[in-house]
Amino acid sequence: MEIKLKTGEVQKEQAELIVLGVFEDQAGLGQSAAAIDQALDGQITQITVDGDFKGKAKELALLYTAGHTAAKRILLVGLGKESKFSLESIRVAAGTAAKRVHELGIKNFSTEVFGAGLDKFSQADTVQAMVEGTGLALYEFTELKSDANDNGKKVEEVTLVLSDPSGLQEGEAGLTAGKAIVAGTSLTRDLVNWPANFATPTFLAQQAQKLAESNGLACQVLDEAAMQELGMGGLLGVSEGSDQPAKFIILEYNANRSDLDTIVLVGKGVTFDSGGISIKPADDMDRMRSDMAGGAAVMGAMLAVSTLGLPLHLVALVPTTENMPDGRALKPGDILRLMNGKTVEVINTDAEGRLILADALCYAARYNPKAVVDIATLTGARTVALGDQAIGLFSNDDDLVQRFVTAGQKTWERVWQLPLFEEYADNLQSFAADMKHQGGKGGGACIAAAFLDKFVTYPWVHLDVAGLVSTETERPYTPRWATGLGARILTQFLRDWAGK
Numbered sequence: 001m002e003i004k005l006k007t008g009e010v011q012k013e014q015a016e017l018i019v020l021g022v023f024e025d026q027a028g029l030g031q032s033a034a035a036i037d038q039a040l041d042g043q044i045t046q047i048t049v050d051g052d053f054k055g056k057a058k059e060l061a062l063l064y065t066a067g068h069t070a071a072k073r074i075l076l077v078g079l080g081k082e083s084k085f086s087l088e089s090i091r092v093a094a095g096t097a098a099k100r101v102h103e104l105g106i107k108n109f110s111t112e113v114f115g116a117g118l119d120k121f122s123q124a125d126t127v128q129a130m131v132e133g134t135g136l137a138l139y140e141f142t143e144l145k146s147d148a149n150d151n152g153k154k155v156e157e158v159t160l161v162l163s164d165p166s167g168l169q170e171g172e173a174g175l176t177a178g179k180a181i182v183a184g185t186s187l188t189r190d191l192v193n194w195p196a197n198f199a200t201p202t203f204l205a206q207q208a209q210k211l212a213e214s215n216g217l218a219c220q221v222l223d224e225a226a227m228q229e230l231g232m233g234g235l236l237g238v239s240e241g242s243d244q245p246a247k248f249i250i251l252e253y254n255a256n257r258s259d260l261d262t263i264v265l266v267g268k269g270v271t272f273d274s275g276g277i278s279i280k281p282a283d284d285m286d287r288m289r290s291d292m293a294g295g296a297a298v299m300g301a302m303l304a305v306s307t308l309g310l311p312l313h314l315v316a317l318v319p320t321t322e323n324m325p326d327g328r329a330l331k332p333g334d335i336l337r338l339m340n341g342k343t344v345e346v347i348n349t350d351a352e353g354r355l356i357l358a359d360a361l362c363y364a365a366r367y368n369p370k371a372v373v374d375i376a377t378l379t380g381a382r383t384v385a386l387g388d389q390a391i392g393l394f395s396n397d398d399d400l401v402q403r404f405v406t407a408g409q410k411t412w413e414r415v416w417q418l419p420l421f422e423e424y425a426d427n428l429q430s431f432a433a434d435m436k437h438q439g440g441k442g443g444g445a446c447i448a449a450a451f452l453d454k455f456v457t458y459p460w461v462h463l464d465v466a467g468l469v470s471t472e473t474e475r476p477y478t479p480r481w482a483t484g485l486g487a488r489i490l491t492q493f494l495r496d497w498a499g500k
């Protein structure tokens, strides 16, 4: 699917369908809608006056023009209240409209750039949000569906029409950014959508190598022997019960540029989390194929950042393994030695994520980074605390917190800071080892973060995204299952850091 940008009057577009946005509380119609309204003898005014279409967010109305305009059909989409208009309103409206066009089986359509005339957001941000909403809504994962695409009903081309030619240059920048971000998020979704019998640690490593080859990145994949050498007892320990070999993926962008700031991203890559010996209940266990979504998010961000050519030295680390029960599996009470030499008593083998992350966080130190961000489906407690709407953020650096709050607001992958109080670590005292990896009754997300903190020697952010990376119900620009969450906020954070 191709998204194009041009300037002109959308009402003059020769198209199968054109999309117009309408605010809920607007006194009159916008310029293009007014022109079309006139051509249609006041049809748009009428359905709004009659109350059939109010312009509420996600509302749609399809009109047939019977030859009165250059376009065959007009699709009205609600933008919600103008006072609440945000980049997210644009994504939601663009996604809602694109899905409807897809259902109609129309191959190409033109659309207004919603809110472009308002001056509330830059033309670049506005166009970027249009591209994100459209591109992400039309995402499909059909690799394992035999009859996909059989009906030939697929949107092939979308034309975004900007009415003000002076916004074109900025708009082009938004188009480029939007496309890179859609590609990055789609990669994240693909990796998460592949079920665990396909998406093994070896598969993830191969995907990383492919990503590196096609985008000029450096890629190194450490095998278990190399992990042994480095003393990565956490990653190796978790992997013990699995027949699939663990991998430690290292992707590097601008590897030879010592003049640039170094940032390290770390993503949890558990390709299936059965819980190991402390096995999970059967209900919903299939969801645990998405336990590598943090790893997928950093790979998606890597794709977006390298496509955008950001002036940063960026490293992505993905410790990847299955967490399975078998005769050699890690047992509760076992003690592991992690990469920094510390010994850790394993309590519940289902708390595997923090063990593999701890080794990766130790490894990250060798880059002498300005900042390290880890992203992980780490604790069910994150879901209990924050539900569906906020990433749980922990950090030892207030400037980084602010940067993530800002990036979250812009991308609508919003964060909420949770405490990293020292006393949480009191729950991790062990009489047999340097520490336990789990303990306490409440505050599971905080205690997991307190554990990770013990392996950190630089400015750091931990993003707990458990429960946010997959969905059983589709949303305006998010089809069922993999949401791709993480790729966009990481990319935004990095763009802001690079000033691009």
Ligand code: BES
Binding pocket: 273, 275, 291, 348, 350, 351, 352, 353, 377, 378, 379, 380, 381, 438, 444, 466, 467
């Ligand atoms: N991958 C899970 C966290 C998770 C839970 C993700 C629900 C998505 C939805 C993680 O490895 C885990 O099992 N965490 C345990 C930790 C506990 C044993 C201390 C949890 O949160 O229950």
Ligand code: MN
Binding pocket: 273, 275, 323, 349, 350, 351, 352, 353
């Ligand atoms: Mn687990």
Ligand code: ZN
Binding pocket: 270, 273, 291, 350, 352, 353, 377, 378
């Ligand atoms: Zn897990």
